[in-house]
Amino acid sequence: MAEQEGYLEFIESFNHIHKYLKKYTNSDDNVSFSDLIYKAKGHPMIDFYLDELHLFRKLRNIIVHQTDNFEQLVATPSDEAVERIKFIEQRLVDPSTIEVFKTEVVKFDVMDSIQDVLKISGEKEVLKLPLYKDNQFSGLVTSRAIAKWLQRHIQNNKIELSGTVSDLLELEKKSQYEFVPSSMTIYEAWRLYQISPKKLDALLLTENGKPEEEIQAVITYDVLLRYIYTHDQYVFH
Numbered sequence: 001m002a003e004q005e006g007y008l009e010f011i012e013s014f015n016h017i018h019k020y021l022k023k024y025t026n027s028d029d030n031v032s033f034s035d036l037i038y039k040a041k042g043h044p045m046i047d048f049y050l051d052e053l054h055l056f057r058k059l060r061n062i063i064v065h066q067t068d069n070f071e072q073l074v075a076t077p078s079d080e081a082v083e084r085i086k087f088i089e090q091r092l093v094d095p096s097t098i099e100v101f102k103t104e105v106v107k108f109d110v111m112d113s114i115q116d117v118l119k120i121s122g123e124k125e126v127l128k129l130p131l132y133k134d135n136q137f138s139g140l141v142t143s144r145a146i147a148k149w150l151q152r153h154i155q156n157n158k159i160e161l162s163g164t165v166s167d168l169l170e171l172e173k174k175s176q177y178e179f180v181p182s183s184m185t186i187y188e189a190w191r192l193y194q195i196s197p198k199k200l201d202a203l204l205l206t207e208n209g210k211p212e213e214e215i216q217a218v219i220t221y222d223v224l225l226r227y228i229y230t231h232d233q234y235v236f237h
Helices: 002-025 033-039 044-064 079-093 114-124 143-152 165-171 188-196 221-230
Strands: 129-134 136-142 179-182 204-206 217-219
Touching: 002 033, 002 044, 002 079, 033 044, 044 079, 044 188, 114 136, 114 165, 129 188, 136 143, 136 165, 143 165, 179 188, 179 221, 188 204
Parallel strands: 179 204
Antiparallel strands: 129 136, 204 217
16 A cells, blocks of 8 residues: 555654654653754754754654554655655765765966966866975965966066966965865765854865875865755755
8 A cells, every 4th residue: 555655654764863863962762853853953964954854743743643544544644755754864864975076186286387277277177276385285276366366467468477386375365174084974064164163165075184185175165055956955845
């Protein structure tokens, strides 16, 4: 019976979420689902799905208290509700990590020419450039510094492309970044952008979040949000 199957799947996923919240908040069995959500306030994924979790709580209370006779069910969760709660359950129990952003990162040495930087960054459409000196991370150059440099070197509608990347780094006074480990979830990364006291230009992904490790991705806020929305991890249908 399809209605019975959907009913059982919904309750199973709800119970898994309930169990997760109890473990996350270190609560006992006497704490209600609503109170668990409140105690988990600040959890990036709970914040994302807050309205839906309250909706599912109300639906669960209706369907579990009506009857044990599946022939006399007054209300059953729709197929969409079942799929959605299963989706949220999976995101809570086994969330995606920022490893999905791993890619070949374009890096520059501080002694590379500005001409090479402009050429490569233009070809690859890269606006955040990790810089190295003697194979050690030296800083992050953004499009702000490039724009400032171009403004200072334009004369008679011509630009003399001389100088090295270190000249750009000198103009980058406000670049802000955090090194983050590959184990960080998509939602934790999103949360970091929200709570950081400084306006972050990028998250720099390394295996363990250490500056001396190889940078595996430069994650901007726009890229992060595009992934979240593209993969339907926020909007409820």
